[in-house]
Amino acid sequence: MISNVAIDLFAVRDLNRVGLLTSFEGLNVRLCTTSTAFGRSMYPSVPVTVMPDEEGGIYIMTLSTDELEEVFEMSMTYREISFTECTVLYMAAKYCQAIITAEPRMCKMAAALGIIVHDYKWFLEQIAGSGIISMTTAWDKLHELKTKVDPSLFRDSNTGISFRLQSAAEVRI
Amino acid sequence: MSMKEIYGQRLLNARKQAGLSQDQLVALIGGKVKKTSIAKYERGEMMPETGVVETLAESLNQSIDYFFRPFTVEISSVEFRAKSSLGSKRAENLKSIIVSKIEKYLELEKLLSMNPDFENPLDDIVIHEAGDVENAAARLCTLWNTGSKGMGNVIGMLEDNGIKVIEIEADDDFDGYSAYANGEIPVIVLRYNRNTTERKRLTALHETAHLLLGFDKNIADAEKERLCHRFAGAMLMPAATLYRELGQLRSLITHRELGLLKDKYGISAKAIVVRAYQLNIISKYLYIKLLSEINTDKYEKHIGSNNSYEKSIRFEMLLSRALSEGLISHGKAAELAGLSIDELLNNLTTND
Numbered sequence: 308m309i310s311n312v313a314i315d316l317f318a319v320r321d322l323n324r325v326g327l328l329t330s331f332e333g334l335n336v337r338l339c340t341t342s343t344a345f346g347r348s349m350y351p352s353v354p355v356t357v358m359p360d361e362e363g364g365i366y367i368m369t370l371s372t373d374e375l376e377e378v379f380e381m382s383m384t385y386r387e388i389s390f391t392e393c394t395v396l397y398m399a400a401k402y403c404q405a406i407i408t409a410e411p412r413m414c415k416m417a418a419a420l421g422i423i424v425h426d427y428k429w430f431l432e433q434i435a436g437s438g439i440i441s442m443t444t445a446w447d448k449l450h451e452l453k454t455k456v457d458p459s460l461f462r463d464s465n466t467g468i469s470f471r472l473q474s475a476a477e478v479r480i
Numbered sequence: 481m482s483m484k485e486i487y488g489q490r491l492l493n494a495r496k497q498a499g500l501s502q503d504q505l506v507a508l509i510g511g512k513v514k515k516t517s518i519a520k521y522e523r524g525e526m527m528p529e530t531g532v533v534e535t536l537a538e539s540l541n542q543s544i545d546y547f548f549r550p551f552t553v554e555i556s557s558v559e560f561r562a563k564s565s566l567g568s569k570r571a572e573n574l575k576s577i578i579v580s581k582i583e584k585y586l587e588l589e590k591l592l593s594m595n596p597d598f599e600n601p602l603d604d605i606v607i608h609e610a611g612d613v614e615n616a617a618a619r620l621c622t623l624w625n626t627g628s629k630g631m632g633n634v635i636g637m638l639e640d641n642g643i644k645v646i647e648i649e650a651d652d653d654f655d656g657y658s659a660y661a662n663g664e665i666p667v668i669v670l671r672y673n674r675n676t677t678e679r680k681r682l683t684a685l686h687e688t689a690h691l692l693l694g695f696d697k698n699i700a701d702a703e704k705e706r707l708c709h710r711f712a713g714a715m716l717m718p719a720a721t722l723y724r725e726l727g728q729l730r731s732l733i734t735h736r737e738l739g740l741l742k743d744k745y746g747i748s749a750k751a752i753v754v755r756a757y758q759l760n761i762i763s764k765y766l767y768i769k770l771l772s773e774i775n776t777d778k779y780e781k782h783i784g785s786n787n788s789y790e791k792s793i794r795f796e797m798l799l800s801r802a803l804s805e806g807l808i809s810h811g812k813a814a815e816l817a818g819l820s821i822d823e824l825l826n827n828l829t830t831n832d
Binding site for chain 2: 315316317320342343346369370371372375376379382383386387388389390391392410411412413415
């Protein structure tokens with residue numbers, strides 16, 4: 308069964324920069340974000356779909372006006388994140404089983420809303436575990452992410468380098 | 481205000497900022513909705529579908545977040561001390577841009593749990609004539625510890641003392657503006673483009689005078705402007721300092737001297753000459769002669785090294801602090817800074 312996993316725009320940006328956004332298609336996961344967050348995105352190379360039943364790209368969900376109203380109410384409380392980030396959090400809470408984000412504030416708020424939070428390591432483990440990429444490539448990609456994106460995004464997750472990726476790195480050494 | 485009302489007012493402001501009529505906006509979005517719908521959105525009677533919200537934001541070059549930000553700031557009526565060519569329509573546009581910047585500034589301070597309380601240190605002074613201005617400037621220099629050697633960084637000093645300084649891009653007909661946001665938070669707005677550092681410093685202090693000085697009710701507006709200018713000059717170059725540098729009486733001052741003083745004190749050659757005349761160091765004849773020589777280039781590139789630099793940095797500092805302490809998300813930081821996500825992250829990595 309395919310599960311919906313929300314992805315915030317930073318994660319789209321970061322995973323796209325290291326060439327991993329096409330790798331999830333072999334997983335039983337459908338990545339979702341909102342049109343509000345993605346609408347002005349500058350990532351034309353990212354494969355997307357706007358049809359709920361269609362496969363082959365990140366599903367860009369358009370919230371209804373009523374839902375936008377609920378996001379607005381939510382944004383009045385969550386001033387620490389942007390309105391567009393609120394749309395993703397809202398969608399994650401309502402339609403998805405989890406969210407992929409490395410943004411510390413988003414992680415905290417998602418957790419407070421009871422949303423399962425996955426970081427980039429989880430994503431790498433999934434695609435490496437499914438054999439889409441090798442463990443050593445996953446390790447390399449993790450390092451690439453650390454050097455190509457804002458290091459502060461890794462502040463909370465640096466300590467828990469996954470055992471499997473760590474093992475892969477040790478084998479390589 | 482409800483979401484519809486906030487959205488409507490924001491849409492109206494954004495359309496005006498873009499200088500578009502409702503018809504032009506409809507054309508810009510390819511007729512996606514009718515003019516009557518735009519009118520209803522702007523009146524807060526109807527909310528567009530999400531797709532239209534996104535199209536309008538993109539067409540008006542505003543972030544989605546802008547349209548859903550509650551109104552938290554009111555500023556007193558906009559009385560731009562600028563050249564007369566700034567019409568009421570453009571004044572309103574500028575006001576809208578300024579209010580938006582102040583809203584973000586105050587929101588950031590709130591997120592950092594900072595108190596914007598401000599107490600006017602010159603509250604008890606009433607200005608009747610030029611001598612009062614000189615005394616007020618001297619008192620402020622003492623209270624703010626600027627010393628008698630001139631001010632190193634004017635904008636930084638204002639920000640350190642509770643005055644918010646915002647820089648915007650504007651045409652030549654806008655120099656500066658000051659007001660109390662929500663009746664209590666002093667704000668100065670400066671033009672950052674096509675402006676010399678010396679002029680920016682002088683304008684900042686001129687606006688400071690408008691914020692801090694209480695004038696005798698019989699003083700006309702034009703005279704107030706002159707007194708505010710004098711205050712700015714006196715802050716940048718206190719009387720004792722100018723006497724020390726130039727002497728009590730001069731029959732000639734060279735461009736070389738003006739250039740050295742301009743570089744040392746960050747005050748324009750023109751303002752030095754005006755100040756020297758106000759303090760009776762030079763005659764009216766020499767004052768007119770020097771001004772005509774200086775005015776051959778309004779940017780004064782022919783006088784001094786023109787290497788000085790001054791910029792408002794407090795907002796950026798607060799933004800970096802909030803981000804590095806994890807108090808706001810990167811998306812929020814981008815929204816407050818008015819940048820795209822990529823621009824924000826590029827800035828962060830560039831500065832590292």
